[in-house]
Amino acid sequence: MRIAIFGDIHANLEALEAVLEDARAQGTTDYVCMGDIVGYNADPAACLEIVKEMNCPVIKGNHDEDASGEHSLESMNPVAAAALEWTRAQLSEEQRQWLRRLRMVRQVADFTIVHATLDQPANWNYVTNRFDAMSNFSYQFTQLCFHGHTHVPRVYVKSDKVHEVPAESIAIEPNSKYFINVGSVGQPRDGDWRACYAIYDIDHNLVVFRRVEYDIKKTQEKILAAGLPEMLAERLADGR
Known part of the structure; x- marks a missing residue:
């Protein structure tokens, strides 16, 4: 069984298709x-x-929650809030209900997502270093847990201690636990503009992590044509 694990699509159709x-x-x-x-794209x-x-397993992200709700977005980053307000208007009530029903945590096969x-899955905290990952391992009851949110591919391993290894090709060792960020399809933030996902x-x-080129110019043109903030188009090329 080879499972493609992908997320943080952020309405980037060209990247998703690629x-x-x-x-x-x-x-x-x-x-x-x-x-x-x-969220973010067009x-x-x-x-x-x-x-x-x-019809595959899907979990809820923070932008899915915000786009499907009716709560105020005033406390958010203005650019993200503007994109979410626009996104709310693009989705049907049926689509918003589908997003609302998504679970925040699931077990799939022998791993967790x-x-x-x-x-604290509903608090949308970020894991950016091994110290952040330590808290997560206390709640991880499967050998592997995949996550996203930061848009940066990372692999944290717990054996005798918690350490980070390069997000490339990871051989799963029997006596270790893994907390793996699969990166972002639609808005990478690690300096590489190409779409990122993983295959388990x-x-x-x-x-194994994969990087995929896509028609970034077309995505940028759609963002601008939709009247979304210009910086959302610009950042794609920088992988930020």
Whole structure:
């Protein structure tokens, strides 16, 4: 079984289509979505419908929650708030209800998925170093847990202590636990503009990260045509 694990799509249709095409070419048999399907970019409804029709395990991200709610966005970053207000207007009530029903934590096969952290999933805390990861391991009851939220691929390993290893090709060792950020499809923030996702090969105990080029110019043009903040188009090229 080879599972494509992808998330933080953020309404980037071109990146999502490129990732799914690459995943098929890599012989994946199953798919898992890590949330934040919407927000920031210009195709929230189209991306949501693709993920919905895949009928794969999906968890809720913070942008999914904000886009499907009616609460005030005043406390948010103004750029993110503007994109979410626009996104709310693009989604049907049926689509918003589908987002509301998503769970925050799920177990799939032999691993767990959460958008942010297992200790307080609804608080949308960020894991940016091994000290942040330590808290999560206390609540992790499967060997592997995949997450997203920071848009930066990272791998934290707990053996005798917690340490970080490069997010490349990870051989799963039997006496260790892993907390793995699969990066972002639609808005990478690690300096690499290409879409990022991971493939978990259960039969070979291997997690491999993939970077995929997509038509970034088309995505940027859509952002500007929609009247979304210009910096959302600019940041894509910088991988920030």
